[in-house]
Amino acid sequence: ILNVEQSPQSLHVQEGDSTNFTCSFPSSNFYALHWYRWETAKSPEALFVMTLNGDEKKKGRISATLNTKEGYSYLYIKGSQPEDSATYLCAPNSGGSNYKLTFGKGTLLTVNP
Amino acid sequence: SAVISQKPSRDICQRGTSLTIQCQVDSQVTMMFWYRQQPGQSLTLIATANQGSEATYESGFVIDKFPISRPNLTFSTLTVSNMSPEDSSIYLCSVEDPGYEQYFGPGTRLTVT
Numbered sequence: 001i002l003n004v005e006q007s008p009q010s011l012h013v014q015e016g017d018s019t020n021f022t023c024s025f026p027s028s029n030f031y032a033l034h035w036y037r038w039e040t041a042k043s044p045e046a047l048f049v050m051t052l053n054g055d056e057k058k059k060g061r062i063s064a065t066l067n068t069k070e071g072y073s074y075l076y077i078k079g080s081q082p083e084d085s086a087t088y089l090c091a092p093n094s095g096g097s098n099y100k101l102t103f104g105k106g107t108l109l110t111v112n113p
Numbered sequence: 114s115a116v117i118s119q120k121p122s123r124d125i126c127q128r129g130t131s132l133t134i135q136c137q138v139d140s141q142v143t144m145m146f147w148y149r150q151q152p153g154q155s156l157t158l159i160a161t162a163n164q165g166s167e168a169t170y171e172s173g174f175v176i177d178k179f180p181i182s183r184p185n186l187t188f189s190t191l192t193v194s195n196m197s198p199e200d201s202s203i204y205l206c207s208v209e210d211p212g213y214e215q216y217f218g219p220g221t222r223l224t225v226t
Contacts, residue, residue, distance in 0.1 A: 004155070034215070043117065044156075044205070044217040089156065099144060099209050103156040 002026055006090055006104035013080050014112050020076045021107040023090030027071035031093035034101060035064055035075055039086045047075075047088075080111040115140050115208050117218035125224045126196055133192045134221045136206035141186035146215070147179070150203045162189045196225045 005024045013019050025033065032051045038044040048057045053068040061078045077084055087108045091101035116139040126132050136145065147159040159179055160168045168181040182190045193200050201224050207217045 036217075041219070043219045046114075046214045046216065049214050091156075099146075099161070099215070100158060101215060102158075105153075105155045 002092060002102040004090065004092060004102050004104040006088075006107050008107060009105065010108040010110070012110045012112060015081060017080050017111075018076065018078045019080055019109070020074050021088055021109075023073045023075070023104055025071050025073075025090070025092040025102075025104075027068055030068045030071075033066055033073050033093075034091045035073070036089040036091070037086045038089055038106070044089065077109070080109070082111045082113050085109055085111045114214070115142065115210065115216045117206060117208065117216060119204075119206060119218040119221050121221055122219065123222040123224075125226060128197055128225055130196055131192055131194045132196065132223060133190050134204050134206075136189045136191070136218055138187045138208055142208040142210075143186070144209050145183065145189045146207045146209070147181065147189070147191045148205045148207065148217075150205070151199075152201070156205070159191070193223065196223075198225045201225045 007022050032049055034049050035047040036044040037047055048064045050066040055066040057064050063076045066073045075088055087106040089103050089106045091103040118137045120135045145162045148156050149159050150156045158171050159174045160170045160181055162168045162181050162183040164183045164186050178194055180192045203220045203222050205217050205220045207215045209215050
């Protein structure tokens with residue numbers, strides 16, 4: 001069973017602030033890392049799938065980086081908006097599998113207007 | 114991306130009863146997955162359901178407690194049997210696309226009293 005750690009557990013920021021979270025995971029047997037955004041009562045929304053060491057991906061104000069050698073990924077949100085309030089989950093594929101995901105507990109982001 | 118619906122969206126059930134959760138996808142998919150998130154815990158894979166074969170269960174989950182059906186390539190059910198308060202969770206189904214992304218349904222919020 002993979003040990004996936006996300007920090008911080010929760011975060012409150014003001015509208016307009018930039019913020020970032022961390023996901024750490026075992027670097028051995030790495031296949032891919034997924035980031036999701038999960039708003040209450042909605043489906044988890046896929047943000048990024050990252051596979052290569054040094055990958056950087058961007059979607060609007062959200063970006064992510066990946067370091068597979070040391071086993072971590074950062075998610076950045078630039079100029080946070082209230083609609084960014086959600087739980088952000090990371091999940092590496094488990095044990096070299098190309099479909100089994102092991103999720104961290106997530107970072108709960110609250111953006112205050 | 115696949116569009117996934119789940120029924121029911123939420124339910125309150127009595128201890129000792131069973132609940133069947135339905136998952137419908139708008140396109141044919143090979144692999145469907147069932148996850149559970151207990152309060153304060155990570156999203157955890159219960160089993161993988163392939164059409165025409167028995168579901169594959171993860172460690173800690175058994176068929177007698179979580180029987181799964183997969184009658185065709187767009188539909189699956191998960192039954193939570195002989196429920197106890199510890200089964201109170203959000204249950205989600207997901208599917209994988211060829212680009213390794215997984216798409217999730219909106220979840221079923223189950224409370225067992």
